Amino acid sequence: MSEPETAEDLRDEALGALRRLVADETATFHDGQFEAIQALVQRRARALVVQRTGWGKSAVYFVATLLLRGRGAGPTILVSPLLALMRDQVAAAERAGVRAASINSANPLEWTDILASLGNDEIDVLLVSPERLNNPRFRDEQLPALMARIGLLVVDEAHCISDWGHDFRPDYRRLRDLIAGMPPGVPVLATTATANERVVHDVEEQLGTGGDGVVTIRGPLARDSLRLGVLRLPDAATRLAWLLSHIGDLPGSGIIYALTVSAAEDTARLLRDAGHEVRAYTGQTDPAEREESERLLKENRVKALVATSALGMGFDKPDLAFVLHLGAPSSPVAYYQQVGRAGRATARADVLLLPGPEDEAIWQYFATSSMPEQAKATAVLDELDHEGGALSTVALEARVDIRRSRLELLLKVLDVDGAVERVQGGWRSTGVPWAYDAERYSRIAAARRHEQDAMLEYERTSGCRMEFLQRALDDPAAAPCGRCDTCTSAWYPTGIEEATAVAADAALNRVGVLIEPRAQWPSGMPRLGLELRGNIPPGERLEPGRALARLTDLGWGGPLRELFAPGSPDAEISSAMAAACVRVLADWGWDTRPAAVVSMPSRSHPRLVGSLARTISELGRLPLLGTLELTGKGPGGSGGNSAYRLAGVAESFAVGPELASSLSDLRAAPVLLVDDLVDSRWTLTVAGRLLRRAGAGAVLPFVLAARA
Known part of the structure; x- marks a missing residue:
């Protein structure tokens, strides 16, 4: 019977692996590195390592992998959040003689070969994104076999697990269930450079799922350089x-x-x-x-x-x-x-x-965009319950008034909460009751506000800045x-x-942002009572347009944000802004100069839009044909997803008799369509289609501001 392995023997073996990893025969362990490796290899423990960037967290899991593989363990699964991080980690692994591969959205053509290599035990470390863990095919077909023979699970950037982490991601939350279902005795390592005590305790609790204790190794975070x-x-x-x-x-x-x-x-x-x-x-x-x-x-x-x-x-x-x-x-x-x-x-x-x-x-915009809304979540669950089967994100988007990016985030939250699940073909309800955790989201929002106040304090502090961050x-x-x-x-x-x-x-005084024309109607419009499908006929489309600037731009974005801020009064366009608009028109480079100007009937800024249209008409010596009419049909709202936005404006406008007569007199000449703000582009698309059908030639939209 062989003697039990001593800590000294393990240290010698680990040090040799470290020196091969960094290609330096004089390398030694930083404080805490060997202790983490020992916890994983000798004790098969669950460990959390909180150390500054550059301390060598990747050395811990690569050395531990080599040692565990030498003891007959299966491959390491490394959950990593970014492609850039994966590329660096694969390159570092290769230098250490660790056979590593990644499965991510950038290399789908390699997945079959990688999975075959895994099956042949030719890969030591498999890097996957947290999103990949919930891909139906990977989750149902490959993951169970991997988990049956896994040697080590590594969760990199582990602060993403926590509601309180600065970069929380819903997909990371399902790692708790993955850890709970792992075979006994498989070590787990979580690493991060950015975790305060609240995040540390949260991650420890999730790592400790199943009753096992967690070894936490934390070092000083100051960087002398x-x-x-x-x-x-x-x-x-x-x-x-x-x-x-x-x-x-x-x-x-x-x-x-x-x-x-x-x-x-x-x-x-x-x-x-x-x-x-x-x-x-x-x-x-x-x-x-x-x-x-x-x-x-x-x-x-x-x-x-x-x-x-x-x-x-x-x-x-x-x-x-x-x-x-x-x-x-x-x-x-x-x-x-x-x-x-x-x-x-x-x-x-x-x-x-x-x-x-x-x-x-x-800050406020990004903070509010990541929080689920109770009414939106209920609408999604109601549609999935009603369907009974799976709905794709595109199909679901046509049924609920939520933008695609927010819908995808909401589905992830509902998924990790167990209310829905991702399957082949889309999403379906699990039937598990779901309740909106208002108290939790209120606490998270309060924590975010506290963090913002702390950042302002960092800017103003008269004390040491590094100490403040620590x-x-x-x-x-x-x-x-x-x-x-x-x-x-x-x-x-x-x-x-x-x-x-x-x-x-x-x-900063640069002006002119391209507005790409819409070429296709959103999916699911007949379900909303509109027979709009497929491509928009070329003869009914807008031409590429222009905005003065984006609201997020560094230059004109500031004055435009003030102009469109809630509560700002409707007023005529300023001379400076009018002059900037003229510069955009002068630099446009259109194939055929517009023959006339038509304005949109703005609900919120009628004086602004009217004065802009008059200014362009006068300075450009173009006839101002008038304004499209409001029909009173449709909600005309600006929120929601693409399908609902189109439904809100599809029947909201009409070409009145006087405007129709003027367009007919133009004999298909181009017109300039003037509005205040463009976001989804559906208002302009609908208006352009009406003008084309009424006899206008090319319709070139011009607006003051684009949202993004």
Whole structure:
């Protein structure tokens, strides 16, 4: 009978694996690394590791995998939230001699080969997204066999499990059930760099499902290399001018974070126009382009990626030299997570926050968009109960007045609550009673408001900024850093070059946003009483249109947000805004100049739309033919999903006799259709169809603002 393995023997074996992993024969364990490996390999425990970015959490699960596999265990399943993170983890595993593969939305053609390799025990680590765990085919056909032979379950970025985590994701919540159903004696590792005590306790409770205790290994979160600072500037133009003045002074390459897609794209364009090598990186960026941008940043072939939070968890560039924020994230914990990308393997990295007055409005929008509404949830459940079988998301969207993105999020919440389940063909009711947990959502909303207040306090604090972030994460080792702008003095320049101020003003004064025409009616319109299906005939479509700007734009977005803010009075268009609209029209480049102007009958801004149409008519020397009529039919609302939005306006307008006569006189010449605000584009689409049917030629829509 062999002697029991000692801790010293295990440490020697683990150290050898670590040195192969990092290709360094002198490498040693950081505090807590071996203890985590020992808990997983020797005790087959459930462990939570809360350590700063760069501490080496991936080394723990790769070394543990190698040791467990050497003892006859099955493969590791690593639940990972982002494709960028998966790519880095697969590459790191290969360097360590760990055979790793991922199943994700970007590589469906490889799934069959990967699953065959798994069946042949040729893969050590399988990386999957939390969403993949609920894919019906994977969940029902592959997952049971995997769970029967799993050697280790790893939940990366585990703060996503918790309602209180800064990046909570509904799909992560089903991991609790997965853990509860695992075979006895299979170790579980959860890792994160951003968890306060509330999140830690929540994750511990979910890891401990089944009665097993949890080993929590927590280290200090301060990063000695980070030099933090906050620079308050009065407006977006000044912030961009500062960036143009000083991006060349920043060390190495880094990340510039923005709060919205349009802000990231506008900033990247401004910097490129000034000769800087930068790229935009957002959730709307093509996946192949995102992967290329990550590679260029890692190779220091671009100065920066101008990114939204889409570039966040897990992006691995040890020598990232700076992180700038144009606008603040909504909590100190989220901010720490993003700035933690910098300075992992450098003596110094610069971290600067340039907050904006619009930050709080953006926080509020994202905070409310993630909360389920009781009436909407009830409507979804009623439709699924009535159907009896499965409904696809598209079919369900035609039955409930909820936008696609919010419907998908709501279905995930109902799924993890057990009220619905995803099956082949869509979603179906489980029949399990569901009750809206108002108290829980109220507590979450209150916690979010507290986090926002804390972020504002971080911006204003006269104490150490790193210590402030550590305390926000309940780090017992919180202490003054001696490097930030409050521990010392402002280490960043504050001056702005005159030429960059002019360039920033010009960039923010840029006008003109393309409005793509709708080409197809939404699915399910006959169910809503409208015989609209398939493609919109080319002879009834709009032409591509223009908006002055988006509401989220850095430049004209601000004045437009004020114009359309709730409670703002209806007034005639200002001379400055009218002049900007004229510039959009002058730069349009249409094939045939419009012969006349038609305006929409605005319920909320009739003076604004009327004055805009008159101004264009007078300055462009185009006849103003009049306004479409309101029929009084349809609710005319602006909320809900695409099908319901169309239903709300499909019969709301008419071409009156006088306008019809004027259109007939034009003999199919193009007309300019003027409105105040475009969102779903269905109001313009319906109006354009009416005008085309009444004899207008091409219909070119022009609006002041686009929502996104």
